[in-house]
Amino acid sequence: xxxxxxxxxxxxxxxxxxxxxxxxxxxxxxxxxxxxxxxxxxxxxxxxxxxxxxxxxxxxxxxxxxxxxxxxxxxxxxxxxxxxxxxxxxxxxxxxxxxxxxxxxxxxxxxxxxxxxxxxxxxxxxxxxxxxxxxxxxxxxxxxxxxxxxxxxxxxxxxxxxxxxxxxxxxxxxxxxxxxxxxxxxxxxxxxxxxxxxxxxxxxxxxxxxxxxxxxxxxxxxxxxxxxx
Amino acid sequence: xxxxxxxxxxxxxxxxxxxxxxxxxxxxxxxxxxxxxxxxxxxxxxxxxxxxxxxxxxxxxxxxxxxxxxxxxxxxxxxxxxxxxxxxxxxxxxxxxxxxxxxxxxxxxxxx
Numbered sequence: 381x382x383x384x385x386x387x388x389x390x391x392x393x394x395x396x397x398x399x400x401x402x403x404x405x406x407x408x409x410x411x412x413x414x415x416x417x418x419x420x421x422x423x424x425x426x427x428x429x430x431x432x433x434x435x436x437x438x439x440x441x442x443x444x445x446x447x448x449x450x451x452x453x454x455x456x457x458x459x460x461x462x463x464x465x466x467x468x469x470x471x472x473x474x475x476x477x478x479x480x481x482x483x484x485x486x487x488x489x490x491x492x493x494x495x496x497x498x499x500x501x502x503x504x505x506x507x508x509x510x511x512x513x514x515x516x517x518x519x520x521x522x523x524x525x526x527x528x529x530x531x532x533x534x535x536x537x538x539x540x541x542x543x544x545x546x547x548x549x550x551x552x553x554x555x556x557x558x559x560x561x562x563x564x565x566x567x568x569x570x571x572x573x574x575x576x577x578x579x580x581x582x583x584x585x586x587x588x589x590x591x592x593x594x595x596x597x598x599x600x601x602x603x604x605x606x607x608x609x
Numbered sequence: 610x611x612x613x614x615x616x617x618x619x620x621x622x623x624x625x626x627x628x629x630x631x632x633x634x635x636x637x638x639x640x641x642x643x644x645x646x647x648x649x650x651x652x653x654x655x656x657x658x659x660x661x662x663x664x665x666x667x668x669x670x671x672x673x674x675x676x677x678x679x680x681x682x683x684x685x686x687x688x689x690x691x692x693x694x695x696x697x698x699x700x701x702x703x704x705x706x707x708x709x710x711x712x713x714x715x716x717x718x719x720x721x
Contacts, residue, residue, distance in 0.1 A: 385680045407675075407682045408636060412655065414681055415637040441656045451660030455667035462667075606675035606682055 381421045383414045387429055394433065398444050403531040404604050405452050409445060413437065452534065460538045460592075463599060464584075467591055471583045480579060487575040496571070503578055504554045507585060511548050514589040518543060521593070535603050539596050543588040547581065620653065620661050622703045625670070625688070625696040633674060633687040636662060662686055670695050 383391075391410040400406050416436035420427060427435070437444065471480050490499045522540035526532050592599070600607045627642055628634055634642070639662075640653045665671045670692035674685045688696065 382679065383681075388681050408659070408684045411635065411678075411681050411683050412637045412659075419641075439655050441654065443656070447656050448659045452663050455660075455663040458667045604675070605673060606684070 381418065381425065383417055383429075387417075388414060390429075391433070394437075395445065398437075400445050400449055401532055402452075402534040402537070404533050404535075404606070405445075405449065407606060409448070456534045456538060459603065460535065463592060464587055467587045468583060471587075480583065483582060484575050484579040487578050488571060491571045491574055496574075500574060500578075504551060507582065508548070508551050508554075511551065511585055511589060515543070515545075515548065518589065518593055533600060533604060533607070536596060536600055539592050539599070543592065547585050547588065551581075619703055620657060621665065622696075622699040623653070624658075624661060624665065625692065625699055628671070628686060628688045629693065629696045633685040635683050635685050665692070 388410060391413050392406055394413075395406045395409050400409060413433060413436045416439070417429070417432040420432045420435055424432075440448070470476050487499070487503070490496070493499075518540045522537065525536065525540070623643060624639060627639055636655075636658055640655065640658060643651055643653050662671065666673060666686070669689060671686045672689050674687065676683050676685065
């Protein structure tokens with residue numbers, strides 16, 4: 381006996397009820413459960429669909445799909461970091477390296493003056509506001525995409541909702557660091573450290589909040605062959 | 610053996626070996642194939658199989674293909690070039706481990 385189209389729909393609903401929110405993982409689990417139900421029916425043809433479904437689900441253990449979901453999230457986070465790193469590397473190699481160096485020397489010059497602490501404060505303030513603005517914008521965009529497609533993909537959620545969150549947390553700690561900057565002039569070493577930190581931070585935030593969301597369609601197609609189906 | 614923790618460290622090697630022997634496989638097929646080959650002695654649990662597959666995919670050892678089969682979508686896994694190389698090294702690793710275990714559990718046999 382083969383599983384019907386309605387039962388497939390029910391299996392999607394069943395995975396959602398068991399905290400599998402993303403379509404990519406739902407699809408894989410639905411196919412697994414469907415295959416197992418069909419095998420169970422060969423051995424026990426008298427079992428109802430619900431009984432067979434519950435029997436198949438029991439094989440996932442007492443935590444159900446939870447472990448599969450959390451491990452999948454870990455693996456997808458790794459994938460996202462790979463994309464992030466791939467792009468980041470471009471900025472430290474030619475030709476984008478020229479832009480990176482320009483940002484670095486720009487800050488190096490500005491931080492050599494007596495108003496260095498103001499430059500730092502204003503820079504981090506601006507980065508923070510921009511990141512916050514982009515983060516809200518991306519979250520809205522994600523919501524719209526979800527409403528249109530009626531599907532939620534794990535990588536898509538990471539790109540649009542979790543992008544640069546760690547950066548935002550890091551930057552929110554800046555005021556406590558700023559209190560220690562009471563000297564008018566920064567030492568040569570500190571100028572280099574701050575200029576490099578700001579430069580790398582700007583690139584990291586740009587890649588997370590601007591570049592990867594713009595490339596989302598390509599990345600999703602590359603990650604999920606079913607995305608274009 | 611069904612619930613043995615012994616096979617857990619070799620799960621990745623088992624998956625890679627099976628995929629090495631066929632063009633592509635899907636999750637459920639892997640569980641059934643292991644059951645069939647070991648005559649039910651070894652059962653890969655669902656809760657362990659998918660995390661392992663997703664990890665291998667994230668590491669670039671596996672690539673995926675999705676096809677519509679009957680009334681549903683099916684995700685197939687296949688080895689990448691990197692995955693093929695890793696299979697050879699993992700199998701060697703496992704064979705060395707078996708030899709070492711042999712020395713420990715059955716020293717007489719290993720000296721013959």
